[in-house]
Amino acid sequence: MIHKYKLGGFNIVLDVNSGGVHIVDELTYDLLDNIQPPFEEECPANVVEKLSRSYSPEDIESCYQEIAELNRDGILFSEDDYEKYAKYSVASPVKAMCLNIAHDCQLRCKYCFASTGDFGKGRKLMSFETGKHAIDFLLEKSLDRENLELDFFGGEPLMNFGVVKQIVEYARSREEEFGKKFRFTITTNGLLLDDEKIDFINREMSNVVLSIDGRKEVNDRMRVLPNGKGCYDIILPKYKKLVEGRGDKEYYVRGTFTKRNLDFTEDVFSLYEAGFDQISIEPVVGDSDEYALTVEELPAVFKEYEKLAERILENEKKGGKFNFFHFMIDLDQGPCAIKRLRGCGCGNDYVAITPDGDIYPCHQFVGIDEYKMGNIDEGTFNNEMKMDFAKAHVYSKPECRECWAKFYCSGGCNANNYQYNGDIRSAYKLSCELEKKRLEVAIMMKAFRIYGEPED
Amino acid sequence: MKHIQTINKANLKESAQKGGCGKCQASCQSACKTSCTVANQKCER
Numbered sequence: 001m002i003h004k005y006k007l008g009g010f011n012i013v014l015d016v017n018s019g020g021v022h023i024v025d026e027l028t029y030d031l032l033d034n035i036q037p038p039f040e041e042e043c044p045a046n047v048v049e050k051l052s053r054s055y056s057p058e059d060i061e062s063c064y065q066e067i068a069e070l071n072r073d074g075i076l077f078s079e080d081d082y083e084k085y086a087k088y089s090v091a092s093p094v095k096a097m098c099l100n101i102a103h104d105c106q107l108r109c110k111y112c113f114a115s116t117g118d119f120g121k122g123r124k125l126m127s128f129e130t131g132k133h134a135i136d137f138l139l140e141k142s143l144d145r146e147n148l149e150l151d152f153f154g155g156e157p158l159m160n161f162g163v164v165k166q167i168v169e170y171a172r173s174r175e176e177e178f179g180k181k182f183r184f185t186i187t188t189n190g191l192l193l194d195d196e197k198i199d200f201i202n203r204e205m206s207n208v209v210l211s212i213d214g215r216k217e218v219n220d221r222m223r224v225l226p227n228g229k230g231c232y233d234i235i236l237p238k239y240k241k242l243v244e245g246r247g248d249k250e251y252y253v254r255g256t257f258t259k260r261n262l263d264f265t266e267d268v269f270s271l272y273e274a275g276f277d278q279i280s281i282e283p284v285v286g287d288s289d290e291y292a293l294t295v296e297e298l299p300a301v302f303k304e305y306e307k308l309a310e311r312i313l314e315n316e317k318k319g320g321k322f323n324f325f326h327f328m329i330d331l332d333q334g335p336c337a338i339k340r341l342r343g344c345g346c347g348n349d350y351v352a353i354t355p356d357g358d359i360y361p362c363h364q365f366v367g368i369d370e371y372k373m374g375n376i377d378e379g380t381f382n383n384e385m386k387m388d389f390a391k392a393h394v395y396s397k398p399e400c401r402e403c404w405a406k407f408y409c410s411g412g413c414n415a416n417n418y419q420y421n422g423d424i425r426s427a428y429k430l431s432c433e434l435e436k437k438r439l440e441v442a443i444m445m446k447a448f449r450i451y452g453e454p455e456d
Numbered sequence: 457m458k459h460i461q462t463i464n465k466a467n468l469k470e471s472a473q474k475g476g477c478g479k480c481q482a483s484c485q486s487a488c489k490t491s492c493t494v495a496n497q498k499c500e501r
Contacts, residue, residue: 013460019468023461063459074469075462081469088476096482145478147500153489183481187489209489328496331464335497336475340468343494344484362484407468410483410494435493450463 002077003404004032007444008309009454014443016404017082020075021331023447027055027063037077039068083395086341090390094141096149096345098352098363099134099167101126102160107189107231109223111258111284111291117155119354119367125160126355131167133376134353139178151185153352153363158192168204187211189223190235198242206250210239213255214267214281221260222291240275252325254280258291262300265308272315272322280325283434285364285416295430302437309441313448329408329442340394343410347373347389361389364415371418389414392424399427409435477501
């Protein structure tokens with residue numbers, strides 16, 4: 001399978017199964033519409049005749065030979081032979097956990113998928129005892145995996161910061177005995193950040209996600225306190241301070257765009273101009289008429305992603321540099337094909353724990369009763385459900401099987417699939433379209449960085 | 457080549473044979489939490 005498209009003046013051909021990315025001339029672009037493997041010694045006469053209205057027969061033949069050579073090298077029209085690997089990782093250890101340390105939040109963000117922090121289940125904080133059980137669960141279920149990931153999430157995790165510190169201390173105290181390395185991350189709305197918390201986060205957390213939507217007016221329309229006032233002026237100086245003290249450790253300022261700010265390029269650059277260089281602005285999840293993205297907004301969002309890419313590349317020409325999370329793609333040292341058969345690993349090597357100790361496949365499933373997998377305090381865990389998630393790979397999802405982007409998004413978000421289509425294996429089309437557009441743009445940016453502006 | 461320039465060096469096929477060690481990050485733990493992209497992760501082997 002190949003996918004070809006034109007963007008930013010480039011003709012781009014992606015060989016889906018090898019991951020080969022080729023920049024081609026007009027002749028190749030047209031010829032690829034007319035030929036399929038197996039290739040013969042010479043270009044078929046009917047194809048030469050058809051294309052000779054626009055190109056010389058010599059050029060058509062030499063182009064055909066290049067295509068045939070890349071096919072022999074296994075980087076064009078390569079075979080899809082990964083399905084046999086899909087059965088791997090079925091009994092995968094649990095190595096990553098989202099700890100919903102606080103089902104409470106001081107903000108009343110209008111688009112919140114967690115129902116302003118409590119996931120519709122009442123405002124609660126996790127006890128240290130439950131957190132300890134979660135660590136023990138991870139140590140036990142991770143088997144031979146050395147790197148364990150624990151994300152402090154909520155609600156707002158800083159509302160239960162004492163327990164965050166206790167859990168980190170407890171986990172660190174068991175690392176050596178079990179031969180494990182914990183990587184902690186935290187996602188925060190920033191309101192409660194102070195010097196002590198910033199120091200702790202910068203010391204212990206390998207990544208920190210700082211929520212902010214971009215421009216002050218955009219942020220303050222959605223991310224509001226109970227009195228209706230926006231939080232921008234409170235959080236921005238705290239984020240700056242945290243990032244200044246962060247050194248080389250990872251962080252993201254992370255925002256959400258909705259149909260109210262389809263010009264989100266301005267939000268990305270507003271964050272960049274405020275001094276941040278690791279930026280993520282992501283599409284809203286939800287179905288509110290007022291904010292949710294629908295197919296109607298897709299053309300505008302596509303255009304905006306192109307505009308954002310253009311601005312980023314212009315900025316790079318001037319010597320500026322920042323990462324936009326959704327345009328990051330590693331064509332050479334990216335994940336192996338096995339990893340790419342499943343997405344985030346939710347319900348299989350990744351689970352979420354609520355303050356009550358309930359286990360869910362991930363934070364987006366929290367509160368959906370039929371997806372409760374067990375309870376950490378009671379020592380119950382539904383291995384059958386884990387198995388079902390393990391088998392939710394790209395070959396078990398009908399739309400993904402046939403999709404050119406399957407090895408980049410890896411089957412997408414199972415929670416989105418369930419929430420919108422009632423089935424974890426039924427692709428949520430809107431998010432597919434967004435993902436595909438981002439990939440096309442991200443690959444075009446790679447070409448631009450190598451070749452510069454293409455000639456006409 | 458005159459007509460085609462290949463811009464990446466890696467081949468996913470080769471990665472399949474020695475892959476699946478599970479050392480890399482769970483993708484949803486990075487920044488997103490709402491929208492999955494796996495290809496922006498690094499192999500940590």
